[in-house]
Amino acid sequence: MNLATIIDRHEPNRTALIDGERIVTFGELRTQSTAIRAVLHVIGIQPDDRVVIVSGNEPQFVPCLLGALGLGARIIPVSHMTPLPELDRKLAAVDPAAVLVCEDAGWLLEHQQQFAAPILDVNTLDLTNIDGAPEVMERDPDDVAIMMLTSGISGDAKIAMLTHRNLEWAQTALSGDSNNGMLESDVVLASLPFGHIFGLNAVLLTALRVGATSIIQRRFDVDASVELIAEHKITVLAGAPPMWRRWSGLADATESFASVRIAVSGAAALRDDVFDAMQQVHGVTVEQGYGLTETAAAVTNNRGVEVRKGSVGKPIGDIEMMLVEDDGTPVDPGDSGEIVVRGPNIFAGYYGSVDKTEEALSANGWFWTGDVGVIDDDGYVFIVDRVKDIIIVSGFNVYPAEVEQILLTHPDVTGAIVVGEPHDLTDETVVAYVTGAVEPEGLITFAQDQLTRYKCPTSIYVVDELPIAATGKLIRRELRS
């Protein structure tokens, strides 16, 4: 098998990508991928060589990915927005045999002399010339196809190795009639970054596999996205919580959403008020999914089951899931515990780090996600928080998300991040950083009225800005340090 062939069965004239005025067919994508394969073959790319693609959400990304995969290489997608010093660190970590620079990352070419790896400007390549291209290499399903940088902003960055099997399994699980998944007839908004597993595997690659048409939005803009949704009659709308929040706030766009048949949120928790607004204002029921880079984006979703507010749905297909204590003992029914999962989508380990791999994967194939969840009596999964973010006050566990949600109910609070700080008497104490025109003392009193005593923040700092990723994920570790 080889993921490089996922587009091969589609009609050549069928539209694969639309990027503004540009239309790219599956036939053109196949030619361009073959052309990239030819170029990379000439420069000597071998199986398992690392090939970095620096790009935005743009059509060139697809032939670069499929072309390099066709030679058996491992792909590392990197955002064109990555600052130079960080890019430098990332390249050093993966030691690439080649770096493909797509249109949006053109600025990088000025700095190419400082990189050890050969830099290829995709704009200058003739993507119609397929001379000398070798056949797509047959790969073992367990060979690594894509290496994703899971955490690019801190020193503990990890590089998750996803195999052909991992990615294919997730794409198949998220598509097809029987799963209420993506179909060939779908029109998909490809606005989530291709450098993130959600946008890459659950949206772009799944659409390419089923033969759906992807409408590319290079950078999310709420008004422009609604125009795209209306113009192309988008049927599959995938977004991160900040996108759903923006869409839910549009009062006069209800008609634009009429074509949407699958609406899915991922990457971070969707707020209940946003879920309600999408349903009440636009008539769109947003299903939450749960997945991690290490699971090729898929663990749970609501496909084929009734959407339950606040829940990320049920485990997909054959994925096994358990909630366990620190020692691996399953928790009582209905109790919270760390989510551990096993299945064909579980990654092969972290590149270059046996230690990190052994912290996450047990010998019998369970992946310890680091997320705390609850499963209700009907099998629906609810995410509570990250294990690493738990604050322990006098032995009691405090989940920052619970405290943050309470603080956000204060009318003057616009954002909140809660972390633990060391404390002489209680081991740790709860500290909150908030944005908004609010007095810390008054907010502490507000929290005391609604939270058990040990959960109440003992200090609250009002700040101008909070570290929140584009996906809506709170970056608590930045405040802990």
Added chain:
Amino acid sequence: MSSSQKFRFEPAPDLPGSDSLNRYGQAALRPLISRLWDVTIEGAENIPQRGPAIICPNHLSFCDSVFVPYALPRRVWTIGKAEYLDDWKTKDLFPAMGMIPIDRAGGAASQVALDTAADVLAGDRLFMMYPEGTRSRSGHLHKARTGAARLSQRTGAPIIPTGHSGTLAVQPPDQFMMKTGLPVSVKFGKPMFISDYGDPSDPRTIRVFADAVMFEISQLSGQRYIHTYAGDYDATTEGAKLKVAIDLPKGRKKAVEPALANEMVSNM
């Protein structure tokens, strides 16, 4: 010292156990307890005079099931193993103290227990269960099992957090005889409703509520709290077959158990 509130006997002909035996049992035991031990009761006013409530005490000793019911101003029911009825030492005493026997060997034992408890509460009665599920061998207060919180969620009955001390000295582990003349303190906290701790229909609220109950118990009992379940899992219950721990990742450090065991016993 005895309760400031007069004990009220509530007949329950619909529940297992003879009302008359219960009445005589109570009448005989209560003065006996007050003569043999120095029992201090605080917060009895927090027990609703009528209507259902779930009494949730910490659990240190076998005799907790004597002192907590004694401290209550109303009759209380609990669930116990049916095997107690086969033992001459307990077969009369326990039903007289309000125990409803449940055959825990059955596959649906926990559901039967929950249904029985819900029936008791539906009759506007008090029901007592130890949220830790079993006696704490460490002496510390351990993480709650979810049963009490789920029962409260299902029935709407409040939980009365209850903290006691002194019972371990009265009857240390594995001793049948209770030492007399010792002080025992039982404190009842204010009723706690699950709806004050989140949306009761959200399954995440169960653990939030269960932890809040344990926090209140820790304040009443003065125990240190440990966020792990107490004791070994009871292999007679239906979940036993699921309770096989999975392998830890090799690189993961196992959570360090706080210094437990004899710490408390040596402090006695």
